[in-house]
Amino acid sequence: MKNKLGTDDAIKRWDRNAEIITENYNEHGDLHREVLLNPSIFSLVGDVKQKDILDAGCGEGYLSRIFAKSGATVVAVDYSQNMLEIARKKTPKELNIEYRYGNCENLDFLEDESFDIIVSNMVIQDLENYKAAINEMYRLLVNGGSFVFSILHPCFVTPVSGWEKKDGEKLHWNVDNYFYEGVYEQSYPQGQTDKVLFFHRTLTSYFNAITEAGFILEGLIEPKPSAEMLEKHPSFEEDLRCSDFIVFKLRK
Numbered sequence: 001m002k003n004k005l006g007t008d009d010a011i012k013r014w015d016r017n018a019e020i021i022t023e024n025y026n027e028h029g030d031l032h033r034e035v036l037l038n039p040s041i042f043s044l045v046g047d048v049k050q051k052d053i054l055d056a057g058c059g060e061g062y063l064s065r066i067f068a069k070s071g072a073t074v075v076a077v078d079y080s081q082n083m084l085e086i087a088r089k090k091t092p093k094e095l096n097i098e099y100r101y102g103n104c105e106n107l108d109f110l111e112d113e114s115f116d117i118i119v120s121n122m123v124i125q126d127l128e129n130y131k132a133a134i135n136e137m138y139r140l141l142v143n144g145g146s147f148v149f150s151i152l153h154p155c156f157v158t159p160v161s162g163w164e165k166k167d168g169e170k171l172h173w174n175v176d177n178y179f180y181e182g183v184y185e186q187s188y189p190q191g192q193t194d195k196v197l198f199f200h201r202t203l204t205s206y207f208n209a210i211t212e213a214g215f216i217l218e219g220l221i222e223p224k225p226s227a228e229m230l231e232k233h234p235s236f237e238e239d240l241r242c243s244d245f246i247v248f249k250l251r252k
């Protein structure tokens with residue numbers, strides 16, 4: 001598998017698919033966000049009142065709106081103009097959110113130490129140069145600030161992974177090519193024919209990038225559904241078998 005697909009192609013794909021990817025979003029994001037990611041992110045981020053927050057790779061902006069409604073001042077960055085357009089349309093004027101076009105790998109229009117908290121939900125695995133982005137988040141945080149980010153769990157979601165099924169029953173989750181580092185294509189569950197680009201790296205590579213940037217790893221969650229969420233969304237029972245996501249809390 002060659003690393004021949006890059007950032008320009010990725011931006012075009014996000015732009016082309018922005019509407020379809022976000023059509024099932026409500027104020028909590030999509031179902032995976034509501035059931036698995038949001039509870040983990042909110043518990044790691046803590047109180048956001050009067051905090052300056054960067055939402056790095058904001059997409060249609062649901063997290064920015066949740067933080068702004070809780071009293072934060074938010075800068076939300078994305079490199080898909082179509083995503084930003086959807087985000088701006090969904091955002092009431094009274095919310096304190098500034099949407100900016102930019103690539104998280106280089107946000108030089110933002111000053112050093114501008115943010116108390118940076119959140120990046122399901123973005124870092126989309127980045128060609130994730131190390132540059134992690135270094136950039138370090139630069140943008142005040143001393144003592146925190147960076148919370150979620151990604152596809154690199155140990156379970158690899159370029160070759162998925163359910164082994166027999167007669168429609170899910171027997172077990174297969175994983176192969178764990179040590180592959182680079183780009184791969186994947187379909188979005190909504191079923192559009194266009195594919196999105198992800199980059200796989202090992203857990204060791206993520207850990208090394210985090211510590212080399214200067215961060216301390218302060219918290220880690222492998223999200224699974226709570227009993228309340230399972231009652232509301234029973235199809236998430238299978239997420240008790242294996243984790244699709246991992247959420248990091250880093251401290252500068």
Ligand SMILES: C[S@@+](CC[C@H](N)C(=O)[O-])C[C@H]1O[C@@H](n2cnc3c(N)ncnc32)[C@H](O)[C@@H]1O
Pocket residue numbers: 014029056057058059060061062077078079080083102103104105120121122123126127
């Ligand atoms: C899976 S979506 C997640 C959006 C949002 N954080 C959420 O949870 O709904 C990934 C988003 O990151 C953006 N993105 C990916 N790579 C980026 C980069 N290098 N710089 C800025 N935005 C990026 C995409 O355009 C897309 O909107």
